[in-house]
Each structure stands twice: as C-alpha cells, then as structure tokens.
Amino acid sequence: MSKLLIVGTVAFDAIETPFGKTDKILGGAATYISLSAAQFGVKSGIVSVVGGDFPKDYLTQLNGKGINTDGVEIIEDGKTFFWKGKYHNDLNTRDTLITDLNVLAEFNPVVPEEYTDTDFLMLGNLHPAVQMGVINQISTKPKLIVLDTMNFWMDSALDQLMEVIAKVDVITINDEEARQLSGEYSLVRAAQKIHEMGPKYVVIKKGEHGALLFNNGDVFFAPALPLEEVFDPTGAGDTFAGGFIGYLAKSEDISFENMKRAVIAGSNLASFCVEKFGTERMESLLEKEIQERLLQFKQLTQFEIELS
Ligand code: AMP
Numbered sequence: 001m002s003k004l005l006i007v008g009t010v011a012f013d014a015i016e017t018p019f020g021k022t023d024k025i026l027g028g029a030a031t032y033i034s035l036s037a038a039q040f041g042v043k044s045g046i047v048s049v050v051g052g053d054f055p056k057d058y059l060t061q062l063n064g065k066g067i068n069t070d071g072v073e074i075i076e077d078g079k080t081f082f083w084k085g086k087y088h089n090d091l092n093t094r095d096t097l098i099t100d101l102n103v104l105a106e107f108n109p110v111v112p113e114e115y116t117d118t119d120f121l122m123l124g125n126l127h128p129a130v131q132m133g134v135i136n137q138i139s140t141k142p143k144l145i146v147l148d149t150m151n152f153w154m155d156s157a158l159d160q161l162m163e164v165i166a167k168v169d170v171i172t173i174n175d176e177e178a179r180q181l182s183g184e185y186s187l188v189r190a191a192q193k194i195h196e197m198g199p200k201y202v203v204i205k206k207g208e209h210g211a212l213l214f215n216n217g218d219v220f221f222a223p224a225l226p227l228e229e230v231f232d233p234t235g236a237g238d239t240f241a242g243g244f245i246g247y248l249a250k251s252e253d254i255s256f257e258n259m260k261r262a263v264i265a266g267s268n269l270a271s272f273c274v275e276k277f278g279t280e281r282m283e284s285l286l287e288k289e290i291q292e293r294l295l296q297f298k299q300l301t302q303f304e305i306e307l308s
Contacts, residue, residue: 002143002249003043005115006033007134008124008238009104010048010058010072014084015277017091017232025278026058027083029124029148032235035282036242036269037122038065039290040250045115047071047134048126049107051078061283070112078103091233092207099152104130111137120249123147123168124238128160135167144254146170147199148241151177166198169254172241174205187212188219201259203244205237213263215256222263225271225296232277236270239282243269268293 013027030046037044045068052074059069084098109130121142123131131147147168153161154177165171171194179185182193191202191214202214208230210223243266248254251261271293275281 001043002119002252003045003115003117004037004120004122004245004249005045005047005111005118005134006030006037006122006124006242007047007109007126007131008033008122008148009081009126010046010050010054011081011083012054013234013278014082014098015232015234016086018087018089019231020277022277024082026061027234027278028081029126029238031062031279032238032273032282033122033124033242033245034062034067035065035279036239036266036273037246037249038067039243039269039285039287040246041066042120042246042249044068045071045112047109047111049073049075049103049109051080051103052076054080068112068114071110071115073107073110075103085234087233091230094233096152109133109137119143120245121145122241122245123164124241125150125153128153128157128164131164132160135164143252144169144245144248146172146241146245148172148238149177151180154180162197165194168199170201170203171199172203172205172237172244174207174237178202178204188214203263205240207233207236211240211263211267213259215259218256220260220263222260222267223300224267225293225300227271227274229275231275233274234278236273239273240266240270242266264294264297268297
C-alpha cells in the first residue's frame, strides 16, 4: 500500500456565508486534505502544528479515519493557527478577515521516521519554508509531489515559494492565483508559464466552474457538479487536492490518463464538502454516496456527436 504524507495547517476557522456563521471550528488545509484522501484507504500521516488550545478530540477524530497524527506537534503554551473568512453572495469569492499564524510562525516541521520514505507527498497550504523543510527530510524521491498554495504566500514569501514550486511535479491553485503567479490573464498562457517554473502538471481550480488539468500541450477539463445545496465552500480546494492525490496513491498510476480520473475523484469529493459548514459533511460521508455521485459526473459529461 502506498504511503501518503500531508503537510498543511490544522486550524481553527471562523466562517461567514450568506447562510450563516460559525464560531471557531475545526479547519485547516491538512485537515481537509486528509479527510478527503482517507476515502481511498491509503496509509496517510499529517505533519503540522497546533497550540495547547486545540481539542485533543479533533485529533482523535482524524485518527478514527485512519489518519496518523504523530507528526502534529502540540505547543502547549501556544495558540493554534486561526483563519476567519467571509464569503460574498456568489459563494465563489471570499474576503480573508483574519489570518493569525500563531504557532505556525515559528514552526520547524519534523517528519516521523515512518514517513521519510513516503511514496506520495502532498504539500498543502502553509508557509513555503515549512513545505521546503518537509521536502528536505524525505530520504527517497517520492513518486509524486503535489503542491497547493495561495495568494497569501505569493504576497508574503514569493521567493521561498518559487523554490518550492521548482521542486514539485504538480501544482494546484485557483484561477485568480494562477493569474497572479504568472502575470497572464489567459489560463492557457498562465499554465505555460507555471510549467516553466517547474511543475509538469498544473491544475487550475475554478470553484463552481470546475478544474483544468494542463500537461504541456495537453489539457483536460472537469466540471463541478451543479449542486442544490451549497452552504460553505471552505476547504473545497483542499478536499479536491486530497481526493486527487488520494486517488493517485491508491491506484499507484501517475500517468496523464489516470490524472484525469484523479481530477474527477477530487471534484466529486469537493462537491460534498461544500454541502455543510466546515468538515461536517466529509466526516459523515459514505462510500455509497461517493459512488452514486461519480455516476452523476459521468452522466453530466458524456455525449455522442458525429464529426463530419
Ligand atoms: P480552501 O477553502 O480549500 O482554500 O481552504 C480553506 C482552509 O485553508 C481553511 O480551513 C483555513 O484554515 C486554511 N487557510 C486559510 N488561510 C491559510 C494560509 N494562509 N495558510 C494555510 N492555510 C490557510
């Protein structure tokens, strides 16, 4: 069985959407990625940091899904990373109101011995210096390194981020961030420029408008499923990334053809994430529901047409 190591924030989030607001609830990139990847039953572990204010129950919840949290350092006299965001009425755009790095500001990641030979490495959203710190502790080159990041790090640590980008096989970012990183409006041109920075594969997430997978000249598009219920898009991008790498880790096939399936698997899981606040929907998700929705994806995109 493949091993998957996930680095990213384990956090408190406070979220406001047009449908309601939450106080501090469980969030963080690594949390969403690991809950999503857990659907594929691969051996996975998280590297992250939390403060003494972080309920141990949350870690136990992740352990209950088969996720190893030995690499989550607990700084007893520190405070957990906190993010607060407010969504606009279209739910596709949001404002970040608060980003308190807290214990993340001084974090030196330590990869548990068991994961230093990981087959798949998911660098979830957090400081690029931490992402690099994890890459440097991996003893044998992983089959695949996937990077997710955001504009916050492009604004505050671009040079370090560029060094990480040069070392990864796949980058997943949203359309706005792809434009910021490349300085190109056209997503095709943006992907070309990002290829030149290092990654062979570029995944551009477009929220409710789906995702694009670029591999030099080749491109594949996966729609997002039109949903009746959308409450909270928080974590959808991370859930997508977790589904993408979880699928690849389970199938142990990193060809472009299989990445297309992985993009669908990620989109499928992200469609559940947005149906409830925070991690709630992902925690209760059943295999049967995932399979039913995959069928809907097929029906949504399949058509016959005669070429003359
Ligand atoms: P997503 O909606 O997929 O972009 O991810 C939302 C998650 O990212 C939330 O649970 C936040 O805790 C986390 N997050 C927000 N800002 C940052 C940041 N600057 N670095 C790392 N994680 C973040």
